[in-house]
Amino acid sequence: MQQIIVSGVGGQGVLFVTRLLAEAALELGHSVLISETHGMAQRGGNVISHLKVGSLDNASPLIRPGRADVFLGLHVDAFGVHGFYLKPDGKAFCNAVSGPRLHTTDATGIAMELGAPLSSNLVLLGFASASGFLFCTPERLEIQLIRVGGKHREINLRALAAGLEAYQKNRV
């Protein structure tokens, strides 16, 4: 089982990223369990999704503090607010905030350069998936984005690819 926290503020696409990962997991034959934030907090407040992937016969919808394998921080505040869910040897991928345990990229800046400021969520997802720590590959997410389609399909794919590239550059 892999336990993933996705954190950001309302309007950033936390739900979109979570669902994309969940659909990818289903395609790979895993079970999924998600807990989402709805309601008033969606109006610009901090929002969080809990995602569990794998064999889930005995799983509950929430991740306990200190137990998440992966943390995706879409907002600069995210790790400060929800970082306590990450386990000591877990991996955190964060937008524009640095710290001793964090893999960081300027997802917002990259998305702005692409002319699509709202796709920073997918830049960060591409960045995280390139690390190999997620249960699925970037290619799997790409397939999923193509399947989602819609008028933002091309820009979504470019944002994911840009995140991937950012990770590879970081490593060099």
Place this chain on the structure above:
Amino acid sequence: MKTRQILLGNEAIAHGLLETSCTMATSYPGTPASEVLGTLAQLKKQQTLGLHLEWSINEKVAFEVALANSFTGRRSAVIMKQVGLNVAADPLMSAAYTGVTGGFVIVVADDPGPHSSQTEQDSRFIAMAAKLPVLDPSSPAEARDFVRQAMSLSEKYEIPVLLRPTTRVCHARQDMELHQSFQKEQPPVFQKNPGRWAATPKFRLLLHRQLNEKLEKIALDPEFLPYLMNEKVTTSQSDPWQRSCVVASGVALAYAREILFDLGLWDRVAVYKAPMPYPLAPSFRDEVLSRYERILVLEESYPVIELQFQDRKRVFGRTTGTVPTSGELLPEVVETVLRGFLGLQSAPLIGTSGSPGRRPTLCAGCPHRAAFFAIKKVFHKKGIYPSDIGCYTLGLNLNVVDTVLCMGASISQAAGFHHAYQAVGKEDIPAICATIGDSTFFHAGIPALINAVVQRARFVLIILDNSTTAMTGHQPTPASGKSLDGGSVPKVSIPDIVRACGVGFVAEEDPHRLKAMVELLKRARKHVQAKNGGVAVVVAKSPCLMDRNQAEPRVTEWVSVTDECKGCGLCVKEFECPALEPQGKKEPVQIDQTLCSGCGVCVLVCPHGGLVRVGSGE
């Protein structure tokens, strides 16, 4: 081939309703229950089903509409959030006595936490007060199965049945196999029976006796009896919890199970699941009490199962202080309780949130923000501001919301405040300015407004009309002229209703026209203070920017920061638009162009000319 799909708990409940041949579902939107009816509408469209779905004006009305359908022998459901059941408590209590003929399921979503509600109340307690059975699912997939079981239980005993999911079930997603939904023919047959459907008090006593008999049988129905989940449990002689067990329901049970697995104790501590917390079988109670010395009850959010045990020495839970009496039973809380109960070491301490995070705020360009700013300009800090339930509760951040009680209370409380100050004959009665949303006005504001008028209360009421139920996901209101499935229906005009309530001053304005709005509010205040004045109503009308069903206003202007901005922060503090980004003291504010809607109201907010409109204005 069977297909698996990831469904939200609320979507799973909708699927369950169709699988059980529900012919009518009614609802009033409210987090965390809002998505059930919307999903039913989509499924109805896809499968061209002939069921009646409606967003009713409030939960009481929704309940009564669906109940009548059930009186004709047709399967029905009503869906609401927990505080909605308070509104529908009147028909609920009475329908328990009359019973039903077609299956009748009341889906009530509770919100321990609370995340989006004014209380953490436990609807299972209300079921108990009404003497109705209630099922408590622990996952989305189980919620779907429980819908089917609730429907047949309801029909078997001719009694309304509650299904009580919580936020963590409603807003969890889980993969599950899709089942075939089918539509059983259910021609309406209303069999007259005045002694039952129109029972006078004399007959009501008989109905009460019948209800008690039904409950006794239901408690013992084998399908709903609590059972031992881990049948292979073998407690060793050396375990300190040898004669202890856990009884749980709902999502707290899911947490307990996961934690016991993680601790390697699943096969060593007896865990009983109570799918139906009320009525709890007396036989189960007696068996558990005789077999175990210590019993821990885990349930949300009040001690419903626990109190039915009626043993204060050996049963541990909320009444003994073993389980916290407020707040959500998060898995980490359940772990602490379980470890304490089993005599284990407490879990290693994990830090909690290091930052308070961001508070929710009205969206950039939200017309409510403009209306609130106009209110602040006219009524200043000394005004009293009763408000109501909706996005505009966030007017709190702007200091123009003083009270938020429950749906519709803004109007009755405005009247109450007036009478309080009026009664002592003080000359400087503070200005009272109430705010209520359009959907909330329809829901519970109209009787309050009539009451205020006839009691000669004096206040300004602003109906914030964004032509939708925004907070819960943009459901139509009676003023929309659209039904749930997009069909055309009669429109009900808010100003016409207000006039018909006897209000002498009614006017409408777009709050984005800030100056005109301010002038109108001044006129309204004058009417309130005039010799023959009374209630003045201003309808602040402008569409919600997040509502995709309404025509998007054409953005032709943007806002830009000039050299005159010295970073005084007034616009950020007094207007709090998320597109205005403070850069620290004495640094000019910046505009986040990804958020700015171009409404231009902030230009009028800045007294220094620091913000200007730019753009074509075509």
